[in-house]
Amino acid sequence: MKKILFFAAALASMTASAQIQVVDQKPQISVSGEGKVKAVPDQAKISIAIENRGSNANDIKKQNDVVTEKVVAFLKKFNLPKGDVQTQKVSLTPQYDYDKKKYSHIANQTIVISLKNLDKYDELMSGLVETGITRVNYINFESSKEEQYKSEARKLAMQDAKRKADDYVSALGGQKVSKALNINDNTQIVYPQAERFMAMKADMAAGGAPETLILGEIEITANVSVSFLLD
Secondary structure (H helix, E strand, O other), X not given: OHHHHHHHHHHHHHHHHHHHHHHHOOOEEEEEEEEEEEEOOOEEEEEEEEEEEEOOHHHHHHHHHHHHHHHHHHHHHHOOOOOOEEEEEEEEEEEEEOOOOEEEEXXXXXXXXXXXXXXXXXXXXXXXXXXXXXXXXXXXXXXXXXXXHHHHHHHHHHHHHHHHHHHHHHOOOOOOEEEEEEEEXXXXXXXXXXXXXXXXXXXXXOOOOOOOOOOOOEEEEEEEEEEEEEO
């Protein structure tokens, strides 16, 4: 009998506790906000590749080395700071041709260039093509003020979320938006990219001039989810 009474008392206590939690829960509102900032790029990151294929590993490595030396010599004219020209990948890979039943080799080297002065972009790209590089992997246009723009986008997103919360609560009457309880942020950056630059090589071979650089815009978008306490 004592055990039954104890269980009943415990159950009543748990029920009362649950009721208290519901009663004491403070009113909240959850909203989302978005902020966007657009900026004109002022620098670029360029990845180029030097690649040769052949049956003799030593020969194709030498071919790669010749082009690499030309690239390095050409880049010295731009007085780029140390660290703005980096080798990211060097490989010499054997490949087996099952039809011909013999091996060939691929020598590959990837160099990434950070260009802080876009006024020199056309000259740089034209000269790189003339050195004999195999392809341009990518060209990303960036901004030196990226962190500043991220901060601006986040502030705009929070202001947007607060405006939405105020709009909803204004229809209720007797309540107002108070402190933020939770904030979840998702900030994304979309960079403009150049078309594959190797298409220019054929035009140059035919006596044409490289195209003038037309920059797009960097778009920084901040999305936030915010829970506000209501008073």
